[in-house]
Amino acid sequence: MSKTYKLIELVGTSEKSYEDAIQNAVAQASKTLKALSWFEVQQMRGAVRDGKVTEYQVILKVGFKLVD
Numbered sequence: 001m002s003k004t005y006k007l008i009e010l011v012g013t014s015e016k017s018y019e020d021a022i023q024n025a026v027a028q029a030s031k032t033l034k035a036l037s038w039f040e041v042q043q044m045r046g047a048v049r050d051g052k053v054t055e056y057q058v059i060l061k062v063g064f065k066l067v068d
Contacts, residue, residue: 004066005037012058018044021058035065 012025022041030036040061047055 005063006066007061007063008033009042010060010062012060014056015054016056018056018058021056022060025058025060026062029062033062033064035067036062037065038063 008029010025010029012021012023012028014020014024022039026036026039040063041058042061043059045057045059046053047057
């Protein structure tokens with residue numbers, strides 16, 4: 001039996017860390033998307049204010065299985 005997956009792109013943010021930004025994006029996506037299978041970080045960036053990092057941002061692709 002073959003399986004089909006779909007990829008979508010998400011942007012996760014956090015004031016704490018890149019890891020937290022990833023966790024936030026995956027947790028939020030899992031509220032509406034079922035059968036999440038993997039993620040792939042595409043880009044990491046952040047915001048700087050007054051010489052300090054104020055936000056971590058990640059762009060990730062999330063894969064999930066399409067239901068039959």
